[in-house]
Amino acid sequence: MTKRRSRVTAALFALIIVLGTSTSFARIDGSPVAARKGLERFYAQALSWGACQPYATDAKSKTLFEREGIQCARLQVPLDYAQPDVGTVTVALLRRPATEPGRKVGSLVVNPGGPGGSGMAHVANMQAGNPVGKRFDVVGFDPRGVGASQPRVLCLTDAERDAQRLRPKGETADAVEAENKFFVEKCAQRSGIDLLRNVGTRDVARDVDVLRAVLGDKKLSYLGYSYGTRLGALYAEMFPRNVRAMVLDGAVELNGDKVAASARQAQGFEESFQRFASWCAQRDCPIGTDTGTAESKFRQMIEPLKKTPLQVGDRKLSHSDANTAIIQAMYSDRLWETALKGLQELRQNKGTTLLQLADQYLGRAQDGTYSRIQDAFVAIRCVDEPPVKDRATLESNRRRLLELLGNDTVPSDETALGPCAFWPAPHTSEPRKPVVKGLPQVLVVSTTGDPATPYQSGVDLAQSLGARLLTYNGNQHTAFLAGIGCVDGVATNYLADLRLPETDVVC
Template identity: 85%
Template sequence: MTKRRSRVTAALFALIVLLGTSTSYARIDGSPVAARKGLARFYEQALSWGACQPFAIDAKSKSLYEREGIQCARLQVPMDYERPDGGTITVGLLRRPAAEPGRRVGSLVVNPGGPGGSGMAHVANMQPNNPVGKRFDVVGFDPRGVGASLPRVQCLTDPERDAQRLRPKGESASQTEQENKYFVDRCAERSGLDLLKNVGTRDVARDVDVLRAALGEKKLTYLGYSYGTRIGTMYAEMYPKNVRAMVLDGAVDVDGDKVDAAARQAQGFDQAFQRFAGWCAQRDCPIGKDSNAAESKFRQMIEPLKKTPLQVGERKLSHSDANTAIIQAMYSDRLWETALKGLQELKQNKGSTLLQLADQYLGRAQDGSYSRIQDAFVAIRCVDEPPVKDRAELESNRRRLLEILGNDTVPTDETALGPCAFWPAPHTSEPHPPKVQGLPQVLVISTTGDPATPYQSGVDLAQALGARLLTFNGNQHTAFLAGVGCVDNVGTNYLADLRLPETDSAC
């Protein structure tokens, strides 16, 4: 493993470390009998499809949900599957009916990732003529606690989130822990303990099986991106005989080692930045013509923002925002031109483009409202896996990271407890590599230059599931239905006709 590490990834990397969680899957009781006990009224419910405008929660979704050809509904699921006669959660659904009804296969359930991403918004934003849309009713859902689903996770207000972005990062472990505890206290106050106890992926997978039944499907056809691969894998462990087909694109790490997962992702973003720097060097690049020195040049450019954020209209661009903007641009080489423009502007003491990229990553709309994806991200991760509360363990993890990534790994020499250490609800899963029995062969797609879910994670997931692996040689996060013809053809043929390549393949 390389010892080099880019400061560009520091913000994302620090978040992973502070959370003290891994990206492994969860061992739970997934037997059909256990899943069905006392749940008949949920499995047998009828969905009422109608207009989508009432489901909008912000300016972005309002615009998306006014589009033609989409329908929305609400799915009722138990708040707590161990107490199905108690409170309920309403899961928001959006579907685009098959463009060719005479050739319709069934429903394709989609999750775009996160955790905390809106499946409803994702499907509403898909091109109506996409390949799978001809043969399937494409159905996006907002997982429990997310988006249009109610109740939703709410931690920080919009002004609090803006203020957080401008605050310098904690200079000591105690200050960082105070900020983390404040965040958790607001989550409990504004979301409610019942939701925080039951917002994990274990229960999302159970919701997906209720959704399958409510859609009238004997078996599930599923497309999951990024964190959505975790939902799909957990579903496959719980209900392997209920799976018809799955495409899992951009797999999260499966080895159960939080340090290895964090290091692998940090290295993925570092490598993406190096590729961007090489591309930038061939242009009017503010970080120089030498890609090896680009990291240092970038740090020099944004260093003044630590003390004095740059005025951008009525707002300000912080040091954290500048880092976040470049992280966002590493998700796809289609954003490299935008990142270049942002760096050119920064050289002229302008920050509007970098601020827009940071807003995109953090889910901030032009009207100042946030999507709450950051709140949901922390809540789901904290309840998914055991928290790290032992400072000795944190220090041990930090030392291992230093060995892998070099001496420029964390922003402080002290180790602070992350939000999950203060979480007011117990975790509901135990990390372990995925194990499935009776699962039909599924398709895993992995991209060689994917920074967020590095290529090897897809290789590992395909091996664990006995899946067919499709490798895409590119620089982006996930590839299916993104305009890559060879990837789209393989995925669509499999989903529609259950035809997989005879061997692992690449394009």
């Protein structure tokens, strides 16, 4: 997995972040009057909590939503905040009530990342007895267009997704652009232009403020992972006086320099692969004991899959899937054993484990249904940032990327216009660092060995927000509530009691 390849895979398929983008929006006075003007009926609505099973949209959520101790509801919000009387969408919610209600602080709203990740599934999957669950009603939501929210973004069918994974990547820019145009056409046809123009982070941040009020919280307590840090930063910019506490873990780039951000993430995945290779070298490692050649040996192993995907039951493991599987394993060293098993199987012409890792990355359940996170990822990205529509800019970006990474070649898709160039709705945000005034001090968590949201991004976000920084020395993407005592202790004390360390902390 070269820097070039890790960058390409992350850019095309990443579930966690939008590379090098940021969101800005006219700052809104956080007072109730300013926020609710013309929106009174939305802010005044009452939620009806009930069983979660009817909210399931795929096999995974069906299993999760059958768990005990959770409740679900729907929140109604305007489709277009500029025209709140024209139409509405519903945002699906899942709540785990506080286990110590006598000591409850309020609600903790959680976004797990993406964009396009299901907050409902994330909260349903939380371990019982997690530290914040004692003091908070933990509330996960599926952002507009996502998961159980209605309507939701739909671009490709399950069968089309499966077929896409098996097709060889386009060898020319024209071939890649044709596939991108097909994707966009299906998005417009199956989702509708009105939804596509209103799924951006700008609108989700306003949904969160409606949710805060409807939950009965005067001020918001928020936990955002990865892309969720971007949503949190935008909310802080729009509604600074409505923030009680925020933990932002795994910060995405917010400076608007897409090329530098892409290069930084590529380097993050490359470094994670090198750490994996060093670990693997101490075992029965199919990519050898020399970390200097591990990358090339991995590429040699998966090269035959370009022409002949490997049969796995009634499915096949493609070259793209094998690469995606290893990218998935780089998100946490807890997946390295699984990746090793997958490589050992591949050495024996078996692909079960690698296909499972790729499915996990791409949101495919065992019954063949997809979570649609890939569709939502692109839809949200395309309205969150200005698209590149001319090839001169594309070529300039390509040359700069080569300079930053030191590569002498890039694949054809780096010279092709992406799906956002053909998007049928305008972008609703412009990239820049958040500008906040009147925000209480919040907490940013950043992990030194995080490949998807490199450590420096958290340092930069903490500086922009005037936040306290918690550094975790580890090899994974995000750290809070992952069973790391030091991290959990600092962040939980802050969320529950607003007690921040006097200085930045290293765990």
